[in-house]
Amino acid sequence: MRVAEHLNEALHTLLAADPSVHVLGEDITDPYGGAFKITKGLSTRFGDRVVSTPLSEGGIVGVGAGLALAGDRAIVEIMFGDFAALAFDQLLNFASKSTAMYGRQVPIPLIVRCPTGGRRGYGPTHSQSPQKHFIGMPGLALYELSPFHDAHALLTDMFARQAPCVLFEDKVLYTRRICRDGVVDDLFRFELTGGWARVYADGDLPPDCVIIAPGGLADRALEAMRELLIEHEITCVLLVPGRLYPLEVAPVLDLLRSAGTVCVAEDGTAGGTWGAEVARLLHPALWDTLSGPIRLVSGADSVIPTAPHLEREVIVQADTIRKAVLA
């Protein structure tokens, strides 16, 4: 099963189980079923709980927050994560703040889903990974889809917070197979522990290096790990958190202490990155065990060009990660 179908199935399950769940988004109803088909079949099955909206990202996130404030649960799909910029005020100044600024906990169960990432040739305004712009808003949690995490479990976890969450979903990841039963491929295995996926080569040898990356990077990280193992005899473990922010590092600290090299990879542009935030959390805890500073891999400080040969130059490739580990 592909990740897109898996997420679609998770949404079906969620709506079937809870009549208070409403989904809003542009072009999400059947027969179109959303730009990436993630909401396919939902409107046919759940009727007016699934609404195709005007092109009003700020407005629909506000409506979702209103539904959530009044007692419903709302999921808002932003067609391209880039357009979440138009909903920034509702997320920063209303939804996240309102959970605390009235002096008590106000439940606002709202999930904003954002397809992200390049490698599809959509160009500068349809290819970004805007995760870093949403880091550090009190009351807002950030999640990212991965091939390892169960989408329904992630969505359930987000609603359980009773506070707004953004779920980032890599567009190429949609087309990848989900990994189940601890098996990734012929070489790699995985396990879920404390919200993290730990991906390791069969045999589970102590790693030389730990790579930390959001789910959208998983394919490239694994490709890098395969080459590092086979060509360079360097054993890597990949750690993928389901929740990017706030990041809970305690469950993986022991593993991180066992490796001298830690590398954090992400798709956003350079500067003020998620990786810098991860390094900030990890450096004090790993100071004595690291062989050097945590290595940070991100997209270039650049717009994302449309032509594939130019896009490749600025977006993180497997080779970018491989080189960072070897450096």
Next chain:
Amino acid sequence: MIGATEERVRDLTPVADADLERMLRIRYFERALLRLFERGQLNGTTHTCLGQEHVPVAVTGLLDPEDFVFSNHRGHGHFLARYDEPHALLAEIMGREGALCNGVGGSQHIFHERFLSTGVQGESLPVAVGVALRLKRTAPGRLACAYIGDGTWGEGSVYEALNMAQLWRAPLLVVVEHNRIAQSTPTTVQMAGTVAGRAAAFGVLHHRVDAVDVNVIRAELAPLLARARSESRPVVAEIAVHRLGPHSKGDDTRTSEELREAAEHDWHPRYAAAFPEQFARLEEEQRAFVERVVDDVMIRPLSAWERP
């Protein structure tokens, strides 16, 4: 002169004690805040609704306890018209025990029962649409009411919200307190066209009231609210008012002529002249009452907040 609206002159209709009392309470509450600021006893900022007190008093008379009210930066009147809890509001503004939101929200961020104010212009309207849609489903006949100003119409969220509300038939009452000035900028300089024209563009019902008479405002708005409730649709109620005081405090750049014009349209002297005995009695009551509220809240210990 700001704007071109000339209020129709007419005699005031007899006013209920409860209405006049509430208008006067809001007036004295706001005056008390400015006085406390002058003495350095208030922190931060505040936006008083001097000259606009009659609007929330009129509107609140048409609201149901189950209706959800969204308020804005100039929201003390909206709150005081709906809730008999001036102590709690002042405690919130002063960060004292018994505050509505433990002193975290302050003047412009209040959430109490079915009343929520927030400080970014236009932001509440899409949220109000969401709440209205929920009410339509779970409590038919109830509505979401959002107070905004003429300046708010510069925000795109207003149009996104009106569009969705009309498309999806959300029972939404938008109350526009058109005070002809956005902070320091005359509305003639910041708004092309009219509120009526903008509402019409979405097919949203609109009614403008040009009166200070609380009964007249209520009577003119009652059919509009009835349609919002029974037909489940958004409506815009525009009420022409004059902001008597500064935007916040001591930041009024209007000319003395403009200020005189605003004062001429104030409900306060008109009600005083029309109903001298009733007015004098209630004014004295409320003046003394608000003074006691201030004295009571001033000596309270500081509010406590457990940070999440």
